[in-house]
Amino acid sequence: MPRPCPPGRTRPKRWSAATASPPLADSRLMRDDVLAVLNEAYRAVVEGLGSLADWGAQGSRPDQFACDIVADEAAFKVLDAAGVGVVSEERNAQGLERDIVVVVDPVDGTSNAIRGIPYYAISLCAVDRQGMQSSLVVNLATGTRFEAVRGQGALCDGRSIVASDCSTMEAAWVAVCGHPRQEHPWRHMRAFGATALELCDVARGLLDAYVNTDVDAIAPWDYLGALLVCHEAGAVSTDGLQRPLVTTDPAARRAPVVAATPSLLAEAVGYAWPGQAREIADR
Amino acid sequence: MPRPCPPGRTRPKRWSAATASPPLADSRLMRDDVLAVLNEAYRAVVEGLGSLADWGAQGSRPDQFACDIVADEAAFKVLDAAGVGVVSEERNAQGLERDIVVVVDPVDGTSNAIRGIPYYAISLCAVDRQGMQSSLVVNLATGTRFEAVRGQGALCDGRSIVASDCSTMEAAWVAVCGHPRQEHPWRHMRAFGATALELCDVARGLLDAYVNTDVDAIAPWDYLGALLVCHEAGAVSTDGLQRPLVTTDPAARRAPVVAATPSLLAEAVGYAWPGQAREIADR
Numbered sequence: 428m429p430r431p432c433p434p435g436r437t438r439p440k441r442w443s444a445a446t447a448s449p450p451l452a453d454s455r456l457m458r459d460d461v462l463a464v465l466n467e468a469y470r471a472v473v474e475g476l477g478s479l480a481d482w483g484a485q486g487s488r489p490d491q492f493a494c495d496i497v498a499d500e501a502a503f504k505v506l507d508a509a510g511v512g513v514v515s516e517e518r519n520a521q522g523l524e525r526d527i528v529v530v531v532d533p534v535d536g537t538s539n540a541i542r543g544i545p546y547y548a549i550s551l552c553a554v555d556r557q558g559m560q561s562s563l564v565v566n567l568a569t570g571t572r573f574e575a576v577r578g579q580g581a582l583c584d585g586r587s588i589v590a591s592d593c594s595t596m597e598a599a600w601v602a603v604c605g606h607p608r609q610e611h612p613w614r615h616m617r618a619f620g621a622t623a624l625e626l627c628d629v630a631r632g633l634l635d636a637y638v639n640t641d642v643d644a645i646a647p648w649d650y651l652g653a654l655l656v657c658h659e660a661g662a663v664s665t666d667g668l669q670r671p672l673v674t675t676d677p678a679a680r681r682a683p684v685v686a687a688t689p690s691l692l693a694e695a696v697g698y699a700w701p702g703q704a705r706e707i708a709d710r
Numbered sequence: 711m712p713r714p715c716p717p718g719r720t721r722p723k724r725w726s727a728a729t730a731s732p733p734l735a736d737s738r739l740m741r742d743d744v745l746a747v748l749n750e751a752y753r754a755v756v757e758g759l760g761s762l763a764d765w766g767a768q769g770s771r772p773d774q775f776a777c778d779i780v781a782d783e784a785a786f787k788v789l790d791a792a793g794v795g796v797v798s799e800e801r802n803a804q805g806l807e808r809d810i811v812v813v814v815d816p817v818d819g820t821s822n823a824i825r826g827i828p829y830y831a832i833s834l835c836a837v838d839r840q841g842m843q844s845s846l847v848v849n850l851a852t853g854t855r856f857e858a859v860r861g862q863g864a865l866c867d868g869r870s871i872v873a874s875d876c877s878t879m880e881a882a883w884v885a886v887c888g889h890p891r892q893e894h895p896w897r898h899m900r901a902f903g904a905t906a907l908e909l910c911d912v913a914r915g916l917l918d919a920y921v922n923t924d925v926d927a928i929a930p931w932d933y934l935g936a937l938l939v940c941h942e943a944g945a946v947s948t949d950g951l952q953r954p955l956v957t958t959d960p961a962a963r964r965a966p967v968v969a970a971t972p973s974l975l976a977e978a979v980g981y982a983w984p985g986q987a988r989e990i991a992d993r
Contacts, residue, residue, distance in 0.1 A: 538898060542883065542916050600825065603901075611889045615821060618886075618901040633825050 458561055458576050461511075461527060465551040465563040468505040472533055472549050475501035476567065483541045491517065494540055498533030498549065506531070511553065512675070516648045520677040528554050528675045532648035534567065536621025545569055550623040550652035558673045562652040564623050573627045573656045581659035583631050590662040590687035593635035596694040599686075602628070605640035612698055622683075626653030629685050630660035636686040638699040642668065643680035650683050657685050663692045667700035741844055741859050744794075744810060748834040748846040751788040755816055755832050758784035759850065766824045774800065777823055781816030781832065789814070794836065795958070799931045803960040811837050811958045815931035817850065819904025828852055833906040833935035841956050845935040847906050856910045856939045864942035866914050873945040873970035876918035879977040882969075885911070888923035895981055905966075909936030912968050913943035919969040921982040925951065926963035933966050940968050946975045950983035 475497045484493035499517035506513045512522030514530045536547030545568030552562040564573040575581040593599050601613040602625040628634045667682035686692035758780045767776035782800035789796045795805030797813045819830030828851030835845040847856040858864040884896040885908040911917045950965035969975035
């Protein structure tokens with residue numbers, strides 16, 4: 428039975444080299460090497476999960492499951508062998524003093540994975556002394572893959588992506604994590620249940636913004652991989668309480684707000700964090 | 711690149727012949743014939759959409775798009791030729807006096823379809839003098855197919871499905887349509903943006919409940935096909951204002967609340983419609 432083609436996702440390209448971060452002094456080869464390591468870690472996770480009969484068996488923490496542990500072990504083995512530091516949701520940080528630290532969530536959206544909702548991902552972000560250097564986020568149920576390299580734009584399944592040009596909450600599709608406040612200024616609310624993928628969906632214009640209304644709910648491994656994808660696709664971001672979003676501190680917790688445009692970001696921050704300044708945009 | 715298998719969705723089978731509606735006096739052959747017509751209408755819609763270059767071109771109403779119109783024409787042609795009445799979101803009702811009336815939403819979740827979010831569906835429900843007789847809901851992006859026949863259970867991609875055994879809002883995954891109220895008693899909120907599929911996801915245990923907090927937002931074509939799937943999978947339902955949900959009145963608007971179990975339904979109605987009785991369950 429043939430199925431209809433998915434609707435076209437092509438949209439006017441707003442991103443340009445001028446709006447992306449400037450290229451670094453480090454060689455292209457080196458960045459490619461790091462991206463290759465992220466891809467190798469992803470492949471190891473897929474292999475590890477493929478051999479797992481019961482994804483939902485309990486781990487050592489209440490919110491930890493067999494799939495988290497298996498995926499973490501597979502990713503860590505690759506990353507450690509590559510000589511990078513590792514900050515993972517599932518283990519103590521290691522090698523934070525190294526030139527490159529990879530912040531990894533082996534399975535973001537574990538709850539969706541256990542339930543069978545096809546919206547959960549691996550998220551990997553390589554951070555160097557200048558900040559986010561390269562990242563890889565892959566939907567583990569569908570294989571949809573997001574990649575970004577600082578200064579070189581963002582890709583979805585190999586094609587260049589850009590955020591939408593939505594500039595007002597009234598017209599915006601907004602993914603909400605945490606409890607929506609009483610006021611609801613958006614055109615459509617969505618709650619898909621996996622931060623990394625919701626941010627990537629902002630990057631490719633399926634959504635216009637993401638707000639998190641909990642102060643300390645989100646750790647760097649939840650958002651960092653997708654945040655570089657967002658920035659390289661032209662989206663802007665801030666923390667609701669004006670803390671730096673780019674960090675390898677495993678104890679850090681943040682309230683990211685991400686939007687397709689600066690004016691939408693200002694409105695989104697005003698909605699989610701009414702006491703905070705509306706102008707901040709840390710990209 | 712191999713992808714991990716989706717997690718298992720097998721769960722203890724709670725549904726049994728005893729909990730489903732009793733079989734009707736009409737012949738099995740007749741019901742199969744109706745289901746065949748629904749499938750033929752679905753195939754015609756897929757074919758029609760497959761030839762459509764731009765799904766998002768505007769229709770005659772602000773919320774109507776080219777894909778709605780093309781899908782409606784394809785479905786109507788099949789249904790009318792089969793001699794059934796038709797109630798569709800996209801045209802005036804026809805043949806309401808006939809023995810069987812098919813209530814159809816050619817594309818439920820049009821907004822998702824236009825944006826490229828793979829969560830939109832065709833929904834068809836055949837209603838006879840006794841109520842909902844058979845239905846078909848298919849996710850048009852993924853091909854995932856839900857079928858139900860009164861008294862014969864519900865299927866997803868040919869396999870029997872049952873709702874979860876979740877009995878409290880505290881443990882429940884709840885899909886919300888409309889604006890969430892300030893109180894938020896669930897374990898997880900989701901908002902996927904297509905009623906028909908959210909209800910079917912309750913039927914197969916990916917979600918535990920669906921609440922709609924708007925009084926008159928939802929028409930029979932939005933929910934009727936999936937409602938039979940829910941009932942045949944053991945879920946229960948009510949309208950927030952105690953109006954009958956099963957109707958072929960094209961002017962009817964409802965506020966359906968659907969839950970995996972009667973006790974969860976009582977809590978869900980209590981949340982969404984605090985002034986209303988909590989015991990109602992019209993299946």
